[in-house]
Amino acid sequence: MSDLFRETAAGRITRFISRRKLLPYPEELPGFQFQYPTVQSSDKVIPEIEKGSPDAADIPDLEKSTPKRDSSSVTTDPATPKDEFVLVDWYSADDPANPQNWSTKKKVFVAFEICLYTFTIYIGSAIYAPSIEGVMKEFGVSEIVASLGLALYVISYGLGALLWSPLSEIPVLGRNSIYIVTFFIFVILLIPTALVQNIGGLLVLRFLLGWFGSPCLATGAAGFSDMFTFLKLPYCLAFWAASGTMAPAMGPIVAGFSVPVKGWRWSLW
Missing domain, CATH: 1.20.1250.20 (MFS general substrate transporter like domains)
Known part of the structure; x- marks a missing residue:
């Protein structure tokens, strides 16, 4: 319940008086390490067509020119100045700071x-x-x-x-x-x-x-x-x-x- 109290008027006053020493956010705790953003690969592996298929000869073999990739999370490098846009988002889909991931009781x-x-x-x-x-x-x-x-x-x-x-x-x-x-x-x-x-x-x-x-x-x-x-x-x-x-x-x-x-x-x- 500390995170809920932290967002109230009393909680914000407490944080201001204590100079953020009381009711800190996770990012303000000692030893916190910022995580690199992760992206989900959208590449899909094209299934191989059976040799006996009548259309197999008409379809080019894309697997020879494109390496296979899985759908696991891939760590990306931090945004550099040459990037045109920098998207600030949650650390992951299950980030507890995201209101969409709050418990049902807290949401209600x-x-x-x-x-x-x-x-x-x-x-x-x-x-x-x-x-x-x-x-x-x-x-x-x-x-x-x-x-x-x-x-x-x-x-x-x-x-x-x-x-x-x-x-x-x-x-x-x-x-x-x-x-x-x-x-x-x-x-x-x-x-x-x-x-x-x-x-x-x-x-x-x-x-x-x-x-x-x-x-x-x-x-x-x-x-x-x-x-x-x-x-x-x-x-x-x-x-x-x-x-x-x-x-x-x-x-x-x-x-x-x-x-x-x-x-x-x-x-x-």
Whole structure:
């Protein structure tokens, strides 16, 4: 479980404070030797044709000009500057660092986190709906202005995906860093949103909440494709889509029973 904890926010902070001495990656351990990449030979041996075959005379003997090769792994030399492209890949097909090779339990746990994360962000849109009447009374604005708190949230997590999705493909950032940083900012912004004393500040904060909550929409499906094969990916996407569609439907139910009693700010917490 150390590799799973290492990728969490607490694990990354621990690595930063300890200067990578705690929770190291395999490449950071003493004595680790980098492996040369291996390639699978795609050459196939052409079977010999029986002498009695009527077509044997018409087929040239390719085996005399081409040596036989097996399909075993062949160690290749490191890429040299003269190579036009250098392909960076896993050490082998069964590299444990490859998310495709994670255990089923680990894959399911990470997939559940992504679905829960998506549900949390999406429920934040419709959970504001029961508070619209309270916003109208407290700030003296029309229903259209008060409804902007819902509209701006939805617009911003659609626009934010245009930024976070390309950034997640940069190796130095990856998906986890964006998830952790943006969700941390999202949680912090909930505090001033629930305490704001003017309509302008409320609308701006609602927009920022949607913006920093959008990575689940931007890279959620990509995270599943990193872990699961194409045969299992549709099942994961179905659960992920269900998390995103059920959340707005449940938002008014969650806040509808409490806002009349606790006030409109309760739904923003």
